[in-house]
Amino acid sequence: MKLSGGVEWSLHCCVVLSQSRSPVPTARLADLHGVSKTYLAKHLRALARADLVQPTEGRDGGYVLTRSAAKITVLDVVQAVDGTEPAFRCTEIRQQGLLAAPPEQCLSICGIAKVMATAEKAYRAELASVTIADLAATLDLTALGEKLAQP
Amino acid sequence: MKLSGGVEWSLHCCVVLSQSRSPVPTARLADLHGVSKTYLAKHLRALARADLVQPTEGRDGGYVLTRSAAKITVLDVVQAVDGTEPAFRCTEIRQQGLLAAPPEQCLSICGIAKVMATAEKAYRAELASVTIADLAATLDLTALGEKLAQP
DNA sequence: GCGTGCATACTCGGATATAAGCTGTCCGAGTAGAGGGGG
């Protein structure tokens, strides 16, 4: 089980965007973090599809958060980049092979799938309890203000 | 983020093993669940490496749980098959690019990594709270006894 | 009757092939602002 590295990039970008009033272009975000411009662009588009950031086109364009950083949770970003599908997908093994259970016994969810779903729910709940504003408060952003002001 | 399908197979196999007193060979486990013999064998070997199941060689050999089903948690199986590495790997982005923070500011863990680690901890805690014995109790095993008795 | 040897059934480990997803790049199309030339 591995999370896309784009999640880390996206979270850092959201923190930067939360500190900027004007749109920040993709190339600038990439330079600030030292990552690939084109690949970061792909993830930023994913954030836009999830309506977390708003692109403005044309010259002096870039990305802005669509709402207050306090209203964007870490879970929002993770799911925007990584997708909303659960990590565990039940393939209904209980209905296959010699041990196949009859369909009338399979009306409720498989016990194994239930446990895995509960665990993932706890995982998501933890991520949903932290916002981008919370992250920005914990990180040291003294250097960010100066860098954003520079052309 | 996707969990290996082998996790589901392995959990089902552990439940079956918990109900059998004699060793169960790989081919039998595969037939009972309708999955690939050779690929299942690879996952069972992983369970053996993690000391969850014990293989007995030679004729009439097969796998047995190394300890009581009540002492094997779902987390044990998940980590044996999927590995123990966290899903989120911090690449220390804060030390890269124009925003690079000096090393003396990076003595403690990055705030983003901390949040992700906390969430994964909650996930693992949930899985560790359920044992194979618990799973066996929730699944319908009436058919299993008969099938295991058959040659 | 008893010991030895062979066949059988099983495991382990590695090598290999295929499919899928992650990482990363490149190009063309479209859009909005800035500046310059003509009326």
Added chain:
DNA sequence: CCCCCTCTACTCGGACAGCTTATATCCGAGTATGCACGC
């Protein structure tokens, strides 16, 4: 002075490679059981 044109800087979307991982198969080596053969 004002309008239009072009140029630039930016975004969007898709097409395209390279790499890693998951999925799946196959083969050879080793081991324990059971049976048959010979003493």
